[in-house]
Amino acid sequence: MSKTRVILVTSCKGGVGKSTVTANLGLALARSGHRTLLVDCDFGNRCLDLILGTEDEMLYDISDVCEGRVEMNEAAVTDRRSSNLLAVAAPYLAPEQHDFSVPDKEVFCSKLTAAGESMQLDYILIDTPGALGAPLELAAAAADSALIVSTHHPTALRAADGTASALSALGVTDCSMVINSFDPDSVLLGYRAGVIEMIDRAVLGIVGVIPYDPVFAIGGEHGELVYELDCRNVTAAFDNTAARIRGETVPLFTGWKGIKRKKLLKR
Ligand SMILES: Nc1ncnc2c1ncn2[C@@H]1O[C@H](COP(=O)(O)OP(=O)(O)O)[C@@H](O)[C@H]1O
Numbered sequence: 638m639s640k641t642r643v644i645l646v647t648s649c650k651g652g653v654g655k656s657t658v659t660a661n662l663g664l665a666l667a668r669s670g671h672r673t674l675l676v677d678c679d680f681g682n683r684c685l686d687l688i689l690g691t692e693d694e695m696l697y698d699i700s701d702v703c704e705g706r707v708e709m710n711e712a713a714v715t716d717r718r719s720s721n722l723l724a725v726a727a728p729y730l731a732p733e734q735h736d737f738s739v740p741d742k743e744v745f746c747s748k749l750t751a752a753g754e755s756m757q758l759d760y761i762l763i764d765t766p767g768a769l770g771a772p773l774e775l776a777a778a779a780a781d782s783a784l785i786v787s788t789h790h791p792t793a794l795r796a797a798d799g800t801a802s803a804l805s806a807l808g809v810t811d812c813s814m815v816i817n818s819f820d821p822d823s824v825l826l827g828y829r830a831g832v833i834e835m836i837d838r839a840v841l842g843i844v845g846v847i848p849y850d851p852v853f854a855i856g857g858e859h860g861e862l863v864y865e866l867d868c869r870n871v872t873a874a875f876d877n878t879a880a881r882i883r884g885e886t887v888p889l890f891t892g893w894k895g896i897k898r899k900k901l902l903k904r
């Protein structure tokens with residue numbers, strides 16, 4: 638088996654869809670036959686379990702693994718939608734708790750490397766908080782590359798630039814962007830940036846564009862992911878993004894219905 642690819646999913650901005658992208662991209666990779674482990678490193682605000690709908694199954698977390706209480710395969714919950722998708726929670730922080738501790742970087746990296754081999758993983762996706770700090774530094778120590786999640790709002794695109802430079806300082810230089818909550822109408826009306834303009838502005842390659850879809854948003858609040866929901870363009874977008882991450886040449890809007898491709902690409 639080839640080496641496990643460790644990809645961190647981040648942005649120095651909250652609410653842009655990091656956890657949503659981690660979960661749904663993980664499922665898309667898993668459904669394409671690639672064993673994928675999701676690791677929630679949002680230590681202050683665990684939420685991947687809610688997005689996956691596995692909050693009652695996740696008895697152990699990544700700190701339990703790093704502190705030697707359980708092995709990764711015991712802490713990882715297999716997803717009901719694909720046996721190729723596994724996930725490990727971040728520690729639960731009660732509302733009155735404000736402090737959290739982050740595992741030792743060397744231990745974390747060695748646990749991920751060992752899990753990659755013993756669990757025969759193709760991908761490990763690490764979800765991170767929307768800020769610089771110890772959890773991002775931990776994820777960066779283990780990651781080969783980063784997906785920076787942004788929307789096509791100017792503030793988010795600027796934050797994506799800042800995130801890339803922060804990651805570079807942490808030694809992660811292989812960065813690309815996923816544009817989430819993309820609204821085709823706002824581009825056609827001239828309110829928001831199209832794809833070429835975003836590439837120009839952020840100086841980062843775009844590996845995927847995920848449309849905004851209210852059905853997808855509501856599904857995410859109930860532990861449902863793409864393929865279970867009636868949101869065809871979002872599903873196609875995650876399939877395309879997964880294919881591009883695997884190194885396949887797939888045009889960004891393949892499979893989307895009811896959009897004007899050429900106009901969306903213009904600046
Ligand atoms: N493409 C999308 N379309 C509609 N809603 C989305 C989309 N992506 C994310 N959301 C919603 O945006 C909110 C924030 O997403 P989340 O993944 O928690 O962000 P982050 O992890 O960056 O803080 C959630 O309510 C989620 O359901």
Ligand SMILES: [Mg+2]
Pocket residue numbers: 655656657679684765766
């Ligand atoms: Mg999150």
